[in-house]
Amino acid sequence: MNWLWAIIVGLVLGLIARAVIPGRQRIPLWLTALCGILGGMLGNGAAGWLGVAETRGIDWTRHVLQLVGAILVVLVCERLWNTLRGRRASGPRQRM
Template sequence: MSWLWAIIVGLVLGLIAKAIIPGKQQIPLWLTTVFGIVGSVLGNWLATKFGINETKGIDWGRHLLQLIGAVVIVGLGDAMYAAVKGNRRRA
């Protein structure tokens, strides 16, 4: 069941990250989900390092770090995907 939750959270975080990042992203939905999962794991790791991974109630700090991780990973992943596919954007 934890894999199912990881996929659901990754999809949601990846879609939120795509909405936050300005412009149109080139990555497909399945890659958005993978990048969201990686961002979530990165956010959990950072929350553990900061000592805010387990709190009473809703873990707002952990969730914020997961979202920040997803935004960073989706942004970097989209840039790499565009570079590999040859769809480089002009500034």
């Protein structure tokens, strides 16, 4: 059941990250969820490293770190996805 929560939370984190990043991200929904999962894991690792992984009440610091991680992963994955697909972020492809 933990994997199901990881997918749900990853999708939510990925969608929020895409909403925060200016412009349009041309990545599929499955990659958004994967980026959210990886960003959440990155944020959890950072929270553990900073010593704020377990606090009383709602772990706002950990959640913000997860969102920041998801934003970073979405930015990197979007760049890689567009490079692999032959698209440019600045506009249409130019012919040589």
